[in-house]
Amino acid sequence: xxxxxxxxxxxxxxxxxxxxxxxxxxxxxxxxxxxxxxxxxxxxxxxxxxxxxxxxxxxxxxxxxxxxxxxxxxxxxxxxxxxxxxxxxxxxxxxxxxxxxxxxxxxxxxxxxxxxxxxxxxxxxxxxxxxxxxxxxxxxxxxxxxxxxxxxxxxxxxxxxxxxxxxxxxxxxxxxxxxxxxxxxxxxxxxxxxxxxx
Numbered sequence: 002x003x004x005x006x007x008x009x010x011x012x013x014x015x016x017x018x019x020x021x022x023x024x025x026x027x028x029x030x031x032x033x034x035x036x037x038x039x040x041x042x043x044x045x046x047x048x049x050x051x052x053x054x055x056x057x058x059x060x061x062x063x064x065x066x067x068x069x070x071x072x073x074x075x076x077x078x079x080x081x082x083x084x085x086x087x088x089x090x091x092x093x094x095x096x097x098x099x100x101x102x103x104x105x106x107x108x109x110x111x112x113x114x115x116x117x118x119x120x121x122x123x124x125x126x127x128x129x130x131x132x133x134x135x136x137x138x139x140x141x142x143x144x145x146x147x148x149x150x151x152x153x154x155x156x157x158x159x160x161x162x163x164x165x166x167x168x169x170x171x172x173x174x175x176x177x178x179x180x181x182x183x184x185x186x187x188x189x190x191x192x193x194x195x196x197x198x199x
Contacts, residue, residue, distance in 0.1 A: 010123055011086050016068065016173075018133045019093065021119040022076035029075055029104070029114055036072050036153045038103050040166070042096055043067060047168040059095065064088040066170040068130075071140045072153040078137045080124075082173070093119050127177055134159075134174050135187055145188055159183050 023029040030036050044050045047067055049060040065088050069080035083089040101114040124130045138159070141151025148156060157163040158171055161180050178186055 011083070011089060012123070013086050014082065014084065015089075016080065016082045016124040016130060017089060017121040018124065018137075019079040019081050019089070019119055019121045020077060021097070021115045021117075024113050024116045026075055026116070029077070029100075030072065031104075031108065035104060035107075038107075039072055039077075039100055040153070042099050043070070043166075043168050046092060046095055061088060061092045061095075065092045066173075067155075067168055068170060068174055069134045069137045069155045069159075070169070071137045071151070071155070073140060078140060080130075080134060080137055082170075089121065093121075130174065131177055131186065138187060148187075156187070 030039070046060050047062065047065055049062040064084045066082040066084075067079060068082060069078075071078045081089055081092070083092075097115060097119065104114055105111060124133060138154060138156040139148045141154045141156065142148035148154070149160065155166055155169045155171075158166055158169045159175065159180060160183070175183070
């Protein structure tokens with residue numbers, strides 16, 4: 002029986018909560034440098050920056066905007082806007098394939114790294130967008146000390162505490178909730194649970 006969000010409705014300009022986890026809930030990041038590999042791929046595919054001079058420099062600049070992200074030991078959350086109907090599908094295929102190949106080579110492993118195809122849920126309205134961004138940004142810890150300091154999340158971009166992740170586009174969410182208000186929004190109540198399915 003199909004799981005929720007397995008069948009995706011892709012629309013031009015749509016914003017999606019995209020998520021996936023490791024096979025059998027196993028890690029997909031084994032050490033900090035693995036997170037950096039994933040972050041480097043986001044930079045490459047979204048901004049067109051490629052440290053791999055001799056490799057294909059395919060990118061999705063102008064077709065994909067990453068609004069928020071959180072990378073955890075055994076799963077990922079991305080908040081992505083696509084500019085055309087095929088952008089997200091192509092972007093995620095490139096991202097997942099490239100990351101899996103790099104991790105498999107690094108650790109001399111074979112086979113799948115992720116548990117099936119990623120899930121993607123279309124964001125319905127501004128309230129939904131803010132709540133999903135909150136869920137993503139509070140995933141890096143159990144309290145404000147943890148998730149405000151978590152290094153593999155875009156939360157610090159929204160709080161004005163880092164210029165590190167230039168591939169994150171905060172304009173849409175910041176337009177709904179400026180930095181000071183957004184911080185209070187994150188702290189106001191418990192995050193809404195959106196468990197990974199499948």
